[in-house]
Amino acid sequence: MFETIRYDVKDGIAWLYLNRPDSLNAFVAQMNREVKEAFKAASNDEQVRCIVITGEGRAFCSGQDLSEVDEKMDHGQVLRDHYGPMIKQIRQCEKPIIAAVNGVAAGAGFSLALACDFRLVSERASFINAFIHVGLIPDSGNLYYLTRLVGEAKALELSILGEKVKAEDALNMGLATQLISAESWEEDVSAFAKRIASLPTKAIGLIKRYLKAVSENSFEDYLEHEAQGQRIAGLTNDHREGVKSFMEKRKPVFSGQ
Structure with a gap:
């Protein structure tokens, strides 16, 4: 059904894996569409009581795949056509959504994690508001969610300095719901998801x-x-x-x- 993501439903939990590990799960237009379609399917599935989104391989999502970017691109239209509809579909979903951040979440990958209700963060993970490094502003709802989580001053700092936020720092500033060791990652993520799926x-x-x-x-x-x-x-x-x-x-x- 999907080519850039993997989607499975088990025990009332929808597992959505970003599945472009060779590019650190960077977004291409097809992935935007498939994430949107997966969230729509999970929202409409009576059996699904919780959604987990994570990345295959060593990254959560490194943001936009720059191989799809060229000088003639209208970045605003890209947001209207691809990222905006994806983030809106996530926001419209009334089921609990967990971002299981297994590695780096940069740029639009950071935005994706921010749009979720909970962020379980591996001790090996990190967040980077990387837009500034290519002369762009944070997008895909980034500042909307980031400001609500960490406040305006910290959101400004993270966006302008564009520095890496390590997992422990993410927990301390309110970006992470829970910090999980690499050794117990799968077990603890699954346990948290099952706990959420058992609620009303x-x-x-x-x-x-x-x-x-x-x-x-x-x-x-x-x-x-x-x-x-x-x-x-x-x-x-x-x-x-x-x-x-x-x-x-x-x-x-x-x-x-």
């Missing part, structure tokens, strides 16, 4: 939806959105299971419904 999936989707609404509405309007969302959550099977398990003093078993 529809409630997570509503949390993501209304977090976006915080900055887009007045406080009064947000409270109404919140009430609408809580009504939806209150009608789910997972809510009923949560209440029942609490009363029965046992751990809940959520179905994602």
Whole structure:
């Protein structure tokens, strides 16, 4: 089905592997399209309760493949045609998304990791806002997400200096959810994904939806959105299971419904 990525669904988890290891999983237009298609498929699959995106080989994603860049290229149109639709598809997905950053995440690869809900980071990984090194500005939603994670001053520093952020520093500044040793990488990523997949999936989707609404509405309007969302959550099977398990003093078993 795909040529530049690998997509598998197992135990309620969709695993999306960027699969151009010889180029450190650099983006080409086809990869943009295939990532978008994979996220659309995962969003529409009732069996999928969590999505993990990672890289094959020793990198997460090194950004744009510069072999596709030429002097006549309209970089703005490239964003409109390829990166923008991909990032929008990710943002529209209401299922929990984990970036398993196994190696370098540079340029648009950094942006991709930022667009996810959680960033599990290997001790061998690093982040680089590399756009400045080719005379460009951060794109693919980079500054939108980066500013929210680390603040305006640090986002400016990372973008203008373009220096490598090591894994431990990423954790300290709030870029990483969890730092994982190389030895236990696969086991710990899988355990985290299974934990997220076991939670009430529809409630997570509503949390993501209304977090976006915080900055887009007045406080009064947000409270109404919140009430609408809580009504939806209150009608789910997972809510009923949560209440029942609490009363029965046992751990809940959520179905994602």
